Each structure stands twice: as C-alpha cells, then as structure tokens.
Amino acid sequence: MNYPVWDIPFLGNGLVVAIIAIIHILISHLAIGGGAFLFIAEIWSNRQNNGPQIRDWLHKYATFFLVYTTVFGAVTGVGIWFAIQLANAEATSLLIHQFVFAWAIEWVMFLGELTTLYLYFYGWHKNSRSMQVFLAGAYFVIAWGSLFVINGILTFMLTPGAWNLDNTSIAAGFFNPGYVSSLFIRTLVMILLAGLFGIIMATRIKDDDNFKEKIINFSAKWVIPAAIIVPLLMLWYWSTLPANTIALIKSGATGLAGGKLEVITRYFWLALVSGVLIVFGTLFTIIRPKAATTIGAISLFLVAQFGVMGAEFFREMARKPYVIYGVLFSNGLWQYQTRDEQYMKADYLDKALWHPNIEPLGQQHGEWIFRLQCASCHTRDGYRSIISRTEQWTGDFGFRWLETMDQQGVMPPFQGSDQDRAALSSYLISLHGEQTSAQEILDQYRKAQADSISAAATDTIATEELK
Amino acid sequence: MIESVFTILSALTNQVSLPPPDPLGYPVPPWILQALSYLTLTLHLLAMNFVIGGSLLLLWARFRKKLGHEGAAYFLGSGLPLGVSYIITLGIPPLLFVQVLYGQLFYSSSILLGAFWIQVIPLVILAYTGFYYHKFNRFQRPRYQSLIIAVSVIFLLYVGYIYVSNLTLSMSPEKWLAMYAQSAGGGVLHHGEPSLHPRLLLFLSGAFAVAGLALIWRGAFLIRWGFAEEGTRCQKFGFRAFLISPVIWALAALGVYFTRKAEIQAMFNYSGATIILLIIGIVSALLAGVFAYLSIGKKNPLHLILSSLGIFGSMASMVIFRDLVRMAYLEPYFKLSSVPVNAQWGMFALFVITLVLGATFLIIYAIKVIPRIAEQSRERLGQTLSVK
Numbered sequence: 001m002n003y004p005v006w007d008i009p010f011l012g013n014g015l016v017v018a019i020i021a022i023i024h025i026l027i028s029h030l031a032i033g034g035g036a037f038l039f040i041a042e043i044w045s046n047r048q049n050n051g052p053q054i055r056d057w058l059h060k061y062a063t064f065f066l067v068y069t070t071v072f073g074a075v076t077g078v079g080i081w082f083a084i085q086l087a088n089a090e091a092t093s094l095l096i097h098q099f100v101f102a103w104a105i106e107w108v109m110f111l112g113e114l115t116t117l118y119l120y121f122y123g124w125h126k127n128s129r130s131m132q133v134f135l136a137g138a139y140f141v142i143a144w145g146s147l148f149v150i151n152g153i154l155t156f157m158l159t160p161g162a163w164n165l166d167n168t169s170i171a172a173g174f175f176n177p178g179y180v181s182s183l184f185i186r187t188l189v190m191i192l193l194a195g196l197f198g199i200i201m202a203t204r205i206k207d208d209d210n211f212k213e214k215i216i217n218f219s220a221k222w223v224i225p226a227a228i229i230v231p232l233l234m235l236w237y238w239s240t241l242p243a244n245t246i247a248l249i250k251s252g253a254t255g256l257a258g259g260k261l262e263v264i265t266r267y268f269w270l271a272l273v274s275g276v277l278i279v280f281g282t283l284f285t286i287i288r289p290k291a292a293t294t295i296g297a298i299s300l301f302l303v304a305q306f307g308v309m310g311a312e313f314f315r316e317m318a319r320k321p322y323v324i325y326g327v328l329f330s331n332g333l334w335q336y337q338t339r340d341e342q343y344m345k346a347d348y349l350d351k352a353l354w355h356p357n358i359e360p361l362g363q364q365h366g367e368w369i370f371r372l373q374c375a376s377c378h379t380r381d382g383y384r385s386i387i388s389r390t391e392q393w394t395g396d397f398g399f400r401w402l403e404t405m406d407q408q409g410v411m412p413p414f415q416g417s418d419q420d421r422a423a424l425s426s427y428l429i430s431l432h433g434e435q436t437s438a439q440e441i442l443d444q445y446r447k448a449q450a451d452s453i454s455a456a457a458t459d460t461i462a463t464e465e466l467k
Numbered sequence: 468m469i470e471s472v473f474t475i476l477s478a479l480t481n482q483v484s485l486p487p488p489d490p491l492g493y494p495v496p497p498w499i500l501q502a503l504s505y506l507t508l509t510l511h512l513l514a515m516n517f518v519i520g521g522s523l524l525l526l527w528a529r530f531r532k533k534l535g536h537e538g539a540a541y542f543l544g545s546g547l548p549l550g551v552s553y554i555i556t557l558g559i560p561p562l563l564f565v566q567v568l569y570g571q572l573f574y575s576s577s578i579l580l581g582a583f584w585i586q587v588i589p590l591v592i593l594a595y596t597g598f599y600y601h602k603f604n605r606f607q608r609p610r611y612q613s614l615i616i617a618v619s620v621i622f623l624l625y626v627g628y629i630y631v632s633n634l635t636l637s638m639s640p641e642k643w644l645a646m647y648a649q650s651a652g653g654g655v656l657h658h659g660e661p662s663l664h665p666r667l668l669l670f671l672s673g674a675f676a677v678a679g680l681a682l683i684w685r686g687a688f689l690i691r692w693g694f695a696e697e698g699t700r701c702q703k704f705g706f707r708a709f710l711i712s713p714v715i716w717a718l719a720a721l722g723v724y725f726t727r728k729a730e731i732q733a734m735f736n737y738s739g740a741t742i743i744l745l746i747i748g749i750v751s752a753l754l755a756g757v758f759a760y761l762s763i764g765k766k767n768p769l770h771l772i773l774s775s776l777g778i779f780g781s782m783a784s785m786v787i788f789r790d791l792v793r794m795a796y797l798e799p800y801f802k803l804s805s806v807p808v809n810a811q812w813g814m815f816a817l818f819v820i821t822l823v824l825g826a827t828f829l830i831i832y833a834i835k836v837i838p839r840i841a842e843q844s845r846e847r848l849g850q851t852l853s854v855k
Binding site for chain 2: 005006013020070085092093096102119353
C-alpha cells in the first residue's frame with residue numbers, strides 16, 4: 001500500500017500483465033528451444049546427402065525465428081517488466097532489490113544470445129560449417145542460461161521456500177522448492193515449441209521428393225516425447241505447491257461473494273488438454289505429412305498458446321491471495337502486518353498514502369478504499385468484476401462479510417476500521433444502484449450490536465431471577 | 468541559489484505521497500550502480516540516436532535520390548532493425564538500476580502515467596516490425612516504404628517523449644497526488660512540465676551526429692575496399708548530417724534553459740561538477756566534429772576512432788549531468804545515502820564474472836565473424852557498383 005494502484009477500467013491491471021506474459025512465454029520458450037533445434041539440425045544436415053537443401057530450409061526457419069523472437073519476444077519480455085511495475089510495484093521492488101544481480105546476469109545472457117544469433121544468421125553464407133554449428137550451439141547454451149536464471153525468480157514467487165524477510169538468503173529464494181521441476185517442464189516445453197515451429201516451416205515446402213516428409217518427421221520428434229513427459233513432470237511440480245493451493249485446486253472454493261476458484265482447476269485442465277491435442281495433431285502430421293498445411297500447423301501452435309495460457313493463469317491463481325507466497329499479498333499488504341491487530345483495525349486512510357483529503361463516511365471514502373485495497377485484483381464491471389460478485393449484497397451483509405473475507409483463503413484480510421468497512425460496503429452496493437449510506441450501515445450494525453448486548457443482559461437477568 | 472529552489476519544494480513536501488525506499492536496501496554501494504547505469508545508459512542513448520538519426524537520413528536519402536544516397540539508404544535500412552534491437556538490450560540495465568536506486572520514485576511516476584507507459588511496448592513492437600518490413604521489402608513500392616519508416620520513427624519519438632515525461636515526473640513528487648486524484652488509470656502525460664519537449668530534443672540532439680558518423684565509418688570501409696569515390700561521397704553525406712547536431716543541441720539547451728532558468732542556475736551553484744561536465748560535453752562534441760571532418764577521404768580509422776570516442780564522451784557527460792540534476796531535485800525528498808546497504812558481494816562478483824566472460828566471448832567471435840559478413844557486403848557492393 002505504499003504505491004498507487006493502477007486502476008484500469010474493465011481490464012484491470014492483472015489482466016494487462018497476463019496478456020503480455022502469455023504472448024511472451026510462448027515466444028521466449030521458442031527462442032530457447034529453437035536454438036537447440038538449429039544446433040541439432042545443423043549437425044543433422046552435415047550427415048545427410050541433401051545437406052544444402054536442408055540448410056536452405058533451415059535458413060528460412062532461422063529468418064522467421066530471428067524476427068519473431070527478437071521483435072516480439074524481446075519487447076514483450078521488457079513488457080512484462082513494465083506491466084508488473086504498474087500492477088504491483090511493491091512486489092516488483094522486492095524482486096528487483098533481492099535479485100538485482102540475477103537479473104543483471106540474465107541481461108548478460110540476453111545480450112550474449114542476441115549477438116550470437118546475429119553472428120550466426122548474418123554469417124550464414126560465409127561462416128565455415130563448424131563455425132555455424134558452434135554458434136548455434138553457443139546460442140542455445142546461453143539462451144538456456146537465461147532460463148536457468150529467470151526460473152529462480154519466477155518460481156520464487158509461488159514457492160519462496162525458506163526465504164522470508166528475516167532470512168533474505170538469495171540461494172534459499174532462488175533454488176526454492178519449485179525450481180527444479182519448473183526448469184525441467186520449461187525445458188521440455190521449449191523443445192516441443194521448437195518442433196511445432198519446425199512443422200509450421202515444413203508445411204511451406206513445395207516439392208515431390210519427400211523432402212517435406214523428411215523435415216516433418218525430424219520436427220515431430222521434438223514434439224511427441226516432450227508432450228508426453230510434461231504431464232508427468234507436472235505431477236512432480238504439483239508436489240512442491242503450497243498445501244493451501246492444492247486444497248483449493250482439489251475442492252474448488254466458492255467464496256460467499258461468488259469468487260469461484262474452480263477456475264484454477266479449469267486452467268489446469270486447459271493446459272493438460274492442450275498437451276493431448278498437440279500430441280494427436282503432431283501424430284496426424286507424421287502419418288499424413290503431405291496433408292499437413294500451414295494453417296493446420298499454426299493451429300497446433302495456437303493450441304500450445306492456449307496451453308501456456310492455462311499454465312500461466314494456473315500459476316498466477318495458485319498464488320492467491322499472495323503475489324509472493326506467504327510474504328506479500330496481491331494488494332500490497334505484507335503478511336507480517338496482519339499479525340498486528342491494532343494496525344489492521346486502524347483507520348485505513350490514515351495509513352494509506354495515495355488518496356486526497358476525504359470526508360469520513362462520505363461518498364468518496366468507499367471508492368478510495370476500493371481503489372487502494374481491491375482494485376489491484378478486481379475491476380468494477382470487467383475482469384473479476386466486483387459488481388457481479390456483490391450482486392446479492394445488502395449494506396449490512398457486505399459490512400459483515402468483509403470482516404472475515406480472508407477466511408476463504410483466496411482474499412487478503414480487510415485492513416481498516418468499522419467505518420472503513422461500512423464505507424466500502426456502501427460504495428460496492430451503490431455500484432448496482434442501491435443507496436445505503438455508510439452511516440446508515442454503521443448505525444444499523446451498532447443498533448444490532450446494542451440489541452444483542454441488551455438481549456444478552458436480559459437473558460442474564462432472567463437466568464439470575466430464575467435462580 | 469539552489470537553496471531557494473529547494474525551500475519552495477520543501478514547503479510542499481508535507482503534502483507529498485512518497486513511498487519509503489525498499490526495506491531490502493541497496494545490494495552494493497550506490498556509486499557502483501550509478502557507474503553501471505552511466506555506462507549502459509550512454510550506450511543505450513547512442514543506439515537510440517543512431518536509429519532516430521538513421522531513419523531520418525534514410526528518409527532524406529530516399530527523398531533526394533542523389534548519387535551515393537542509394538548505398539547509404541541500403542546501409543541504414545539494414546542497420547536500423549539491429550539498432551532497435553540494441554536500443555532495447557542496452558536499455559535494460561539502466562532500467563534495472565534505476566529501479567534499485569530510485570525505485571520508489573520511478574514506480575510511482577510510472578503508475579501515474581501508466582496508460583502511456585504501457586504503450587511503449589506496442590509502439591516499440593510496431594516500429595521494430597516496421598524497420599524489419601522495410602529491410603525485407605525495400606525494393607518494392609518505394610513510397611509505401613518511406614511511409615513505413617516515417618511512421619516507425621514517429622512511434623519511437625513518441626516513446627522517447629513518454630520516457631522523458633516519466634523520468635521527469637519521478638523527480639517531482641509534489642505533483643503526484645493531484646495527478647492520481649485526477650486520473651487513477653494514469654492518463655496524464657504532459658504534467659505541466661514546461662521543459663519536457665526541449666529535454667527530449669536534448670537527448671536526441673546527437674541523432675544526426677551518431678548516424679552521420681556511422682555513414683562516415685561506412686565510407687572509410689568503402690575506401691579501404693577500393694571504392695574511393697562512393698566512399699568519399701558517403702562520408703560527405705554523413706558529415707553534412709553531423710553538422711545538424713550542434714544546431715539541435717543549442718536549440719534544445721536554450722529551450723531547457725529558458726523553461727527552467729532558476730533551476731539551471733541553481734544547478735551550477737549546486738555542484739562545480741555540473742560546469743565541468745558541461746564543458747567536457749561541449750569540448751568532446753566539438754572534437755568529435757573536427758576528427759570526423761579530418762577523417763573524410765581517409766582509410767586510416769584513427770580519426771574516426773577519436774571522433775567516436777568524442778561522441779561517447781559527450782553523451783556520457785550528458786548522462787552524468789542528468790543524474791546530478793536528479794539528485795539536486797530530489798534533495799528535499801530523498802538522498803541515496805539514506806538507504807542502507809545490505810551487501811550482496813557474492814552475487815555482484817558473479818555478475819562481474821559473467822559480464823567479463825560474456826563480453827570476452829562476444830568480442831572474440833565478433834572479431835572472427837564480422838569481417839566475413841563485411842566480406843559479403845563488399846562482394847555485393849562490387850556487383851552493384853560494377854553493374855552501374
């Protein structure tokens with residue numbers, strides 16, 4: 001809550017991150033797997049009779065690969081960085097300050113892979129055969145090195161392991177429980193994507209001498225094993241997840257506010273089904289290589305994009321309600337702050353930095369609480385809409401619900417006083433046209449509380465009298 | 468006096484929403500991060516100036532179609548996508564280190580103009596795609612090609628404007644709260660800062676010098692390969708372009724001066740280093756020009772190397788000057804020395820080792836491969852020139 005919340009109507013800032021991330025993940029994995037593909041294909045072409053023909057085709061692969069990965073891959077990578085700053089500056093700041101030199105090392109890798117790729121590509125017609133094989137191999141090793149580094153930071157967010165604010169050991173955070181399985185999964189996925197990209201490029205071959213078939217067979221070998229092993233590795237990955245996350249996936253939690261977490265299961269399935277579709281699609285191209293069309297191959301690639309989307313939403317939702325598991329909540333509240341009850345119950349706007357002067361219980365009070373405490377995950381009427389989640393609410397219900405909203409395990413605890421809860425509840429129901437002022441909600445609650453106290457008192461007196 | 472400026476600012480600080488610095492502190496003493504930023508930001512700005520200047524010269528060459536322009540346009544058209552690629556790559560470390568050093572300021576200002584800040588990504592993708600499109604299709608539909616280059620360069624200029632706007636805003640916390648109350652989605656780009664346009668112009672003032680120098684380098688290679696006439700033509704074209712830069716720089720500097728007179732004067736009082744940096748900047752730029760002129764018609768690269776160093780020195784002094792301005796502006800709010808250092812020397816050493824190994828590897832293989840790539844250009848050039 002040190003930072004302003006980037007309050008974007010309809011999309012919400014989380015979805016901006018997700019859109020950029022999903023595009024980037026597919027391309028960045030291809031960017032590494034494609035390196036292995038170029039390297040192996042270079043060696044393979046040396047051993048084939050029609051080596052030059054293979055290398056002509058490989059040049060086309062490399063051209064598309066270079067433009068696609070350096071333009072869209074590199075820029076969307078920076079894009080994730082831009083988006084996470086906007087969506088969650090507090091978490092980004094923690095990651096940057098903790099892992100700045102890991103990031104700096106990743107940058108060296110990035111500079112290295114880019115330059116090596118240029119030396120490989122632009123030297124295509126003049127470099128010796130052994131130099132080309134070497135450069136392709138070097139490109140792959142460096143690019144995989146960048147994955148080795150970034151994987152530590154990515155998995156840290158969901159499974160920080162022994163790392164905490166008192167033990168900020170880089171090794172503990174970096175080589176966290178989710179690190180190894182995730183590294184294997186990502187490595188296999190990138191191999192798979194390289195093969196799918198190969199199939200796309202193979203479908204463009206026009207000839208009769210079975211060259212297309214040969215290339216499709218070569219590319220398909222990159223897809224099938226990876227697609228089969230990935231689900232097995234996912235089980236391993238599963239075993240490293242926090243217990244709360246596993247419980248949520250298994251049972252699905254339906255929040256009182258309608259925030260259904262079964263979606264997490266749906267995304268998990270989406271990732272699995274995509275894998276199966278890719279296996280069958282690829283098998284089809286192997287059996288009928290001549291029938292394989294570019295549109296069909298691109299469709300398979302898009303299926304992989306959906307798989308990545310599923311996996312990515314899964315990873316993001318599995319972290320709920322945290323952005324860094326067990327450390328920092330998605331809305332900028334620190335876990336350690338929740339242990340201080342007095343702090344949690346204090347007037348929210350006195351603690352929050354980013355609001356103008358507001359009249360307590362006035363119209364704007366609830367709106368600013370929504371913006372600063374809720375808008376990092378919820379939009380009013382778009383993605384994770386708060387209107388649809390509070391449709392059944394009355395002012396009093398909302399007031400009471402907010403007090404225990406963290407008990408479902410998908411939301412952080414509410415920060416603020418009774419006045420703050422009344423103001424937020426009043427604002428939320430005003431979004432679907434119901435007007436109950438914060439003061440009325442508060443009065444109603446206090447009256448009910450006074451009634452129940454006097455009822456209890458009457459009961460006590462009655463019991464005393466009976467004696 | 469600097470004090471008077473800061474007293475005005477200090478009076479405002481009680482209304483300022485300024486997040487505290489990250490509790491993890493700095494991973495190494497800040498001067499190391501500053502030095503790394505200076506180096507990489509200078510390289511980033513050189514790449515940026517090459518691309519902006521190169522695109523404009525490319526458009527000019529396509530428009531005027533004088534003798535020698537075709538070759539220059541081909542060279543620039545091939546270089547622009549690579550230039551963009553290195554703008555991005557070399558832009559990463561300064562962006563990383565600014566988040567470590569000034570994170571609480573930089574994140575806040577980014578969010579405050581978030582709706583624009585995020586546009587940087589699609590705009591760069593479009594411009595980058597435009598340059599590649601041109602490279603692969605440059606001989607088809609000439610007018611359309613010029614349009615694509617023009618649109619791409621406009622996008623990049625707009626990206627530059629967004630950057631200047633963000634980084635300027637990060638130094639003015641007194642404006643933040645009002646902006647956030649006005650637009651929580653980050654929809655205010657020009658936040659009433661009169662010096663925004665001249666500042667952008669200042670950072671781009673090297674555009675024609677850098678792109679011009681690239682053409683002079685090309686000319687030197689052409690002369691070395693025996694295409695003396697074409698080479699000298701290319702160098703003269705490059706040098707004429709080079710001469711535009713001082714004019715732009717003077718205009719931009721005057722613009723900044725007149726829009727921010729009090730602060731600029733305060734800056735010179737703030738630290739003697741600013742005056743020294745200004746002098747170094749101007750002298751190295753002048754020397755760069757002199758050496759560029761001396762290199763025309765020669766195949767010996769000595770003058771060219773000196774000229775390139777001059778450009779680098781002038782850009783670097785501007786980068787350091789800029790950081791001093793930032794520190795002066797931020798004095799009432801935040802000092803680098805107020806943040807504790809929780810040293811990560813092991814990780815830092817690992818980074819330095821990776822950097823040294825990586826750079827060594829790249830230099831060795833660049834030396835091995837680039838002459839072969841150049842050889843290919845030479846053959847292609849021999850063919851085109853002999854056809855004519």
